[in-house]
Amino acid sequence: MFYKDDRLALFIDGANLYAAAKSLGFDIDYKLLRQEFERRGKLLRAYYYTALLENEEYSPIRPLVDWLQYNGFALVTKPAKEYTDAMGRRKIKGNMDIELAVDAMELAPRLDHAVLFSGDGDFRPLVEGLQRQGVRVSVVSTTRSQPPMIADELRRQADNFIELDALREIIGRPPRELTVPPRAPQTPVET
8 A cells, every 4th residue: 555656644643552562562663663664655754742741850751752853753742731530540631633633634735645653533534534635544553452452433444554563573672671680699698
């Protein structure tokens, strides 16, 4: 479904892609992801969407966000909202659907092919709108997780579904594990 002369854009729903890759047991190497789609066509833009907690001293996503900004991704962020639900649990809300949809529709006249990295069924009308403008749409998510991360209506609307697990060897790396520095061997103490 990809042609060398295709003008491509990537629209990455960061939270959704992270959850899908995590459910499959691997991390995304964004440098390899970008290279793979540059190989498949003329990559005009690679957007990455995420909400950030502004008041936290350290956010685990901050190094990724910084790396993406310096390596050719158009980063779209907004402050996440923190709240406590009825059960007293801390929740974070930061939906980026509108920002992604607006960018995709604005870029559509200059695109041949849009690649959406999300399984969120809320994007079905966006896919349909892009198709009405003559843009082919591929959706990258997974059916191999339990439950599947791709909404059936989104998969049916897309021109092409790309199973994320099938990209594992191309764009994946093993998940990082927190390593504990080895302890010095204990020598018995004589008393």
